[in-house]
Amino acid sequence: MSKVRAGRDMTRLLHDFGHELPRVPQPPARPKEPRLFRHAPRRGTRRRGRGWAPASAPVSSWRMTSDQAPALWPFVATPGLPATGAQMGIDQLSGGSFFADPLGWVLADQVPVTNPNIFSFGKPGRGKSGTTKAFCLRMMDFGYRTLICGDPKDEYEPLCRALGVEPFAIGVGLPARINPLAFGPLGQGWTGLDAAEAQRRAAVVFGRWLTLVRGLVGSQRIGQARVPFGPTDEVVVTNALRQLTGYAQGQSQLAETTIPALWHLLDNPTNQLVAQCRYGSARQFFDETRTLRDALGQLVSGALAGLFDDRTTIEVDWDAPIQSLSLSRLDPLGDDAVGIALTCLGSWSRGMRELAQPGDLRIVVRDESWKQLRLGTEAVKSFDADLRLSRFGGDIQFAVAHKPSDLLGVGDAGSQAVAIAKDLLHLADIKILLGQDAAVGDELERLLGLGPIARDLVTGWGMQGKGRALWCVGEHPYKVATVLHPLEAELAYTNQNIDAAG
Ligand SMILES: Nc1ncnc2c1ncn2[C@@H]1O[C@H](COP(=O)(O)OP(=O)(O)OP(=O)(O)O)[C@@H](O)[C@H]1O
Ligand SMILES: [Mg+2]
Known part of the structure; x- marks a missing residue:
């Protein structure tokens, strides 16, 4: 094999004959900056202790600036909340405790909420009521009292009794009546x-x-x-x-x-x-x-009869830690009757709270509010009016429904209903989104504006454990697992009927 000999270049040739060509001065070499990031090989570095894997991990790699990262990965950037108020459970992303303090959040400039109202959504049995009970109970340490504004399943009764309060039972033939046209303190x-x-x-x-x-x-x-x-x-x-x-x-x-x-x-x-x-x-x-007279006549002889058609007969002790109005006896009358009862109680309690003393902190719980909301657009408007009060009164309104489209009113998917629902959603800056079926994903996006990551969390992770929820505090989402104390779990237990059937 012949070896290829390289010839002399021009500089070398002239040098050999004693001529030197002028040289372009070379700038001094800049010291190399150390590399900030190294792109790891797909299977990791093949060295002891470097996490090398024989198979490649099913991940995709992304490069972006720190400006772009929070838009694509919103949870990475959620800032922490102050550790005040009810300790609800574990913030899964920071690993620390999650504290809920709606009025405190309104007062804190760094938290993006302007009203303390809460909407809680979730598939039946996911722990909406359990989370509500834990929240009310834990806020009592901070001077909050609770009003359960209609309890269609009587499920708050154990909690009331544990606090030494006997709830009011409302039903046909019972002595308790409430006049929704009462003046209240005004x-x-x-x-x-x-x-x-x-x-x-x-x-x-x-x-x-x-x-x-x-x-x-x-x-x-x-x-x-x-x-x-x-x-x-x-x-x-x-x-x-x-x-x-x-x-x-x-x-x-x-x-x-x-x-x-x-x-x-x-x-x-x-x-x-x-x-x-x-x-x-x-x-x-x-x-x-x-039409007006006939509709009123129908109500007077139907859903309101013996319940909301006379002067109030109960004496509510507003200083008690909790008060509740049990409605399970209305069950045989159907969902509409329960919805009408909730509408009456909502308006009545709003009247009772119209002259609240400063510092009289109260959580007004509207569990199963979908029963009222499905009574049509007018009932939704009435609910909306009850909620608006708290911006001025200082109450925390805590409404529980199954899914955001409950606010549209049944059978009314028109643009007016969507506008009202969106308005209503703005009245609650805090939303607790417990597990939902994938079918509800669309409306989480359409009505709440959740992005795909948050939506998948609600329909995926949220469905894998009770009490798991995405807490949306203004625009900031938190992935929270509410943890119940064994005593609370006992008070919040709602599967008795299923147990009996089993
Ligand atoms: N954080 C939690 N951890 C463990 N168990 C829980 C938690 N929250 C609720 N549970 C349990 O799950 C069961 C159902 O909860 P809950 O009644 O709160 O559901 P729900 O969403 O209000 O259902 P529904 O829509 O039927 O009212 C209860 O027996 C309760 O004890
Ligand atoms: Mg419930």
């Missing part, structure tokens, strides 16, 4: 009020009643559709209520009224009422208020 001392304050209070009270009647009437059906409640109905109901309470006559002491009394007046209108509502004659009044 009706006290009316005689001593100046005209401006009396007017302000009247606006609040009549507004609350109107929203309630609208929700109740709108929950009734004509065939498949819900009964409409338009501006004319609004004028009629407001004028009738003003007349019944004596406000229209300028009385200094207002009289309490009831829904049957409202129906009765509309069925037997006075000339004054007909004139105030701008009808030409009683005949015209009758003709144009027929």
Whole structure:
């Protein structure tokens, strides 16, 4: 084999004959910066202790800047929350404890929430009520009292009794009645009020009643559709209520009224009422208020009968750590009756809280609120009005439903319903998303704006254990597993019936 001999280049040739070519000065070599990151081989470095694997790991590698990382991997960047309030369980991403303190979060500038309300969603049996009970119980140490605003399954009774409180049972034939048209504390001392304050209070009270009647009437059906409640109905109901309470006559002491009394007046209108509502004659009044009167009549003889149709008979001790209104006895009357009861209780409790003392901290729980929300758009609006109060009153509203589309009202997927649902969701800056079936994934994205990673967590990891939930605190998601103390687990146990069947 011949060896290829390299010839002399021009510089070398001239050098051999004594000529030196000028050289371009070379800049001094820059010291090499040490490499910050090294790209690891797919199976790891093949050295002892370096985690080499014989098979390649099924991972894909990504390169991005630290600006881009939180957008693709939102959980990596979630900042920690202050360690105040109820210690709920384990924050799976930091490995530390997760603390829930809604009012504290509103006050802390670094936490992106502006209201302390909570919406909890989850498939039946995933631990929504268990999480709610643990939250209420643990917040008691921080001075919070709890109002269970309707307990359709009587499942809060063990918790109440453990705290030495006997819950109120509401059912046909039982003595407890609640008048959703009660004045509440705003009706006290009316005689001593100046005209401006009396007017302000009247606006609040009549507004609350109107929203309630609208929700109740709108929950009734004509065939498949819900009964409409338009501006004319609004004028009629407001004028009738003003007349019944004596406000229209300028009385200094207002009289309490009831829904049957409202129906009765509309069925037997006075000339004054007909004139105030701008009808030409009683005949015209009758003709144009027929649907309204019939819907009220149906409620008075049906869902409200014996429960919400007379003056309140219970004396609620607002200083007790917890109060609850058990509704399981309404079960045989059907879901609609329970929903109507929840609507009445929601409005009533809102009235009771209208003059809360500063520092009177309360969690108002609306478990199974989907039963109210499925009564149609008007019932959703009434729920919405009850929730709005807390921004000013300082209560924490804790609403529990199955899935975000519950807020759309059953059979109403129109754009108005979606707009109302989205508005309602904004009233709760804190959302607890327990496990959901994959089929609900779409609406988590559409109504809550969850990205794919968060959605998969709710439909995947969340389904693998009770109490596992994604807590959305404003825009920040936290992957939290609520841990129950054995005593709490006993108080929150709701599988008795399933056990009995087994
Ligand atoms: N964090 C938790 N850890 C362990 N078990 C839990 C936890 N939370 C709830 N459970 C248990 O799971 C069962 C169902 O819980 P829970 O009643 O809270 O479900 P739910 O989501 O409210 O269901 P539903 O929609 O039917 O009301 C209960 O027996 C309860 O004891
Ligand atoms: Mg429950």
